[in-house]
């Protein structure tokens with residue numbers, strides 16, 4: 001296939017995806033909640049951090065290998081869970097799975113995938129870890145059956161998304177009256193009266209079936225009672241919740257604001273990362289997603305203590321561009337930029353990337369607890 005005219009960076013890929021996707025589908029992928037402050041800030045916040053490169057350190061051989069949950073991965077760059085990959089390309093999650101497996105890291109599959117979890121993992125070649133993202137339903141047996149199937153199919157962890165007791169209000173979707181085409185199916189729910197994603201079922205299905213009473217006590221303990229898989233909590237932005245994740249026996253947290261699609265005005269993921277890493281005290285692994293568009297962004301997140309970094313929209317843009325080849329391109333563009341950054345900054349391994357390589361902005365914002373004591377500075 002001719003690759004001479006492929007986009008050369010994620011921003012170029014985004015522009016192509018915008019031009020080839022139908023406006024409703026583009027709007028659903030792109031949108032953040034309300035004024036999109038948090039969506040935009042996820043990206044702009046990275047620019048506030050400056051790199052502090054070191055020279056003359058023998059860059060002839062570098063490696064991005066690392067371990068996640070004790071397992072070796074080629075690189076700490078993975079795919080974040082996103083609903084509805086078939087909106088981007090007919091091959092949907094199967095294409096993403098092929099791309100992720102040749103990339104050799106982690107793919108987190110959304111509960112709201114348009115391909116069944118068994119088929120998605122079967123498309124991998126053993127190079128990649130698959131983690132299953134969960135939303136918990138009031139009818140707990142629906143969630144339990146997904147957990148059982150994920151265990152059986154070989155998923156290595158469960159990712160419980162906790163920042164969406166209700167969906168954020170994405171004005172673009174409201175204005176577009178967006179609903180996914182009716183030929184798409186939420187294939188993880190085939191048994192459960194899944195007539196298609198279309199019409200009002202999508203957003204309202206979420207609200208009607210999700211368990212809004214979910215809490216640390218009734219949610220994590222329940223999951224632990226039905227599975228031995230490690231539980232990773234996705235959507236953490238504070239040290240308080242990190243401490244609770246440790247207390248409740250979680251294996252890790254993903255620092256995330258859901259790509260700015262939930263609480264608009266919430267802080268950028270990269271700004272939240274340092275306090276979460278400090279609170280984690282190496283007891284649990286800390287990952288992040290949100291606004292990663294450059295290898296330098298990945299480097300900054302790793303330097304601030306993320307064990308792995310995930311991307312969502314860039315992969316969807318790749319899919320929209322050229323199916324599995326496009327999704328692979330998105331991951332490889334970022335991977336190559338990470339390698340370049342490592343060499344120019346003077347690091348040959350992921351282990352070497354620590355906070356001495358970044359200048360962090362400080363004292364812009366402060367946060368107090370109820371007693372008026374200073375608990376965090378950003």
Ligand SMILES: Cc1cc2nc3c(=O)[nH]c(=O)nc-3n(C[C@H](O)[C@H](O)[C@H](O)COP(=O)(O)O)c2cc1C
Pocket residue numbers: 028029030042080081082083110111112133161234256257258259260261289290291292310311312313314
């Ligand atoms: C179109 C779309 C669908 C998403 N669907 C899910 C989902 O089903 N479950 C989930 O936990 N997060 C979902 N997310 C959030 C992503 O996992 C991730 O937190 C966020 O988008 C990362 O930011 P980025 O898009 O800037 O890389 C979705 C994000 C997008 C853009």
Ligand SMILES: CCCCC(=O)C(=O)O
Pocket residue numbers: 083112164167202203206258261
């Ligand atoms: C109704 C599906 C929710 C998917 C999601 O998490 C998102 O669109 O951000």
